[in-house]
Amino acid sequence: MTKGDQPKQSVLNRRGPVWTVLGVLLVLGIIAATGYRTIYAPASNGNSETTPDSEKAPRHLIVISIDTLRADHLGCYGHANAQTPAIDKLAGEGALFEKHYTCYPLTLPSHLTQLTGVSTLGHRVRDNLYHRLPEQFATLPEELSKQGFTTGAFVSAFTMRSGSGIERGFSIYDDEGIREAQQGKLTIPERKAEVTLSRAAEWLKKNKDAQRVFCFVHLFDPHTPYSPPADLAAKFAGKPNAGYEAEIAYTDRELGRFFEQLRALNMFDNAVIAITADHGEGLGEHDELSHGYFCYDATTHVPLIIRAPGLKACRPVAITRNYDLAPTLLDLLAIRSESIARQTHGRSLKAALDKPGEDLGLIAYIESHYAYLNANWAKIRALRTASSLTVFSGDLVEHYVEPRQLQSQHDTHPGDVQRARAEIERLLGSLMPPRRGKGTPGQGGGMGTPYPGEAATEQDFEPETINDTRELPAPASKAKLLLRYQEAELAYDEQLYQGCAEKLRKLIADEPKFLMAHKLLAGVNQLLVETEWKSLGIERARELALEAARSLAAGADLSEAARNFENARRMKRNAALLCLWLNEGALMKRLQAGGEADAALAWLDWLLRYRTAKSEGREIVAKEAEQWLAQAKLEEPIKQQALLDLKRMQSGEELKLAPWE
Ligand SMILES: [Zn+2]
16 A cells, blocks of 8 residues: 555544454554554655644643553552542543553553554564664654644653654653763663653743643653652551552652643643553562563553543543554544554544443553563563453463453463464564564664663564464563562662672572573672772672673573574673673683674774783784774774774773773
């Protein structure tokens, strides 16, 4: 189908007749295989897009996404212990979607879905650090900008920093203070709600006379580590999940103030105001403390509350998905965007608002590659219907019909399991991206990550099948180990680095093939060496650096065995950097021995040869290195760095690299 053949229907007009004709193809809200093909059509230049004149349409759009907020921890969703009056009040005045799901329980992937209407299955950003939104997808702020909106985003954590494509279309993308990974720290830089909201309010004040405004706010406080204000900490002390609950109460209190500011600016009653979350939090359910590892309701069931002029208070019961958000917001604003309509996997939820009591037959597709990308475990693919959750991972099948999802009943519901499998297979099979293999490397390469030596690339666009990681262990089969790992992570968050390293050493002794434990141990050691080498003494610092390098080498071997070559390459490069600190030639050789040849690794070896050559031999090494570099295929920005290194070698400079040098 060419662009000219696209039906010129609004998203709203699409439901009804199309639904009846396409029937089952719409169960996931995905407009069939033809829709998938056109997902990858180049984004429209916008000239063909028009704004329907609607005097009654709300003027502004305010979207607030609260990181890590479980739906069932808000008062309006029935949580008795909650102290969330501001959000509850908003929910009472608008629509509260009872069964709203994220398609991917991780920050950046989920937010990109919110802002594009495309599930992670389509845009394939499945990691916070290494993936980037492909250019061909239009974003909500881009589309609203074209329609005359003044757009601004105010975000609160490093995982939402600009550079991944999340910033696209915003005239201001405020990530000040959280853009850079903190030197010598692995924790995610974050900003408190009061800071982010006051910056948003200031910007809104400046733009209060603008024709129409879209303000996107991301708050991070309910995410670990917890540091609620003293009064709320005291109020929740001794209660279950005290830190989490207190941070939610804090966020609500700040939002209450923000809403007052909106009212004072006359930007409240004439705006669509949406509150949602990117994912929930395990809080120990299914042995998951945080999120990303599994796809149970604990981390996928999130709030969606929308208040808008003319919208009656209601509580729609249909299953809704975060890829429905963009089409729904456009619909409520009476804005037509063909780009979003063409690419979205979701649909406008106007039908759910019109008939809140009806189950619209929608189903949420949910997935996580987090454990695959980080631990070489199997990918998770799940289907959430109104009555069940079916999960496929490795050779493990789970099927739950009770809300807590504790007893799998896959044996007693084989028909439901088979239907879910067929639906997921159909979905995966209908995705035919134009590009095969790796996309072009993302500009994220220079973004920096908490793990030194690692860099972002655009995600893999290989075709996927439900069995593609079948030989790998299901994350659920590793739940007990995962719990111990997350305890080490918590120790880390609390800056108990020595304790964290001890937990990880024990974990690795019990499970030498645990990739994440190797990786975190390397990170902790490296951090300790960089920040505390003076107090540790050079000898201990060298021991820790060597342990880190060995852990990374072990991690690279594990990744190669699992055919996860991207992971392997990152870890080898990082290990090679540590070998340079230590002048550790033997391990450097070992890193180069297995797997595919990596020019970056070879270059680091030239640096090592230079460092370990006797002074008269350095000139020869520099000459040979120059010849090698002239023909080497090195990607940017490594090539530029290598040329700088070479200059230093040619001038006979000492290459000081280790913290103690
Ligand atoms: Zn998040």
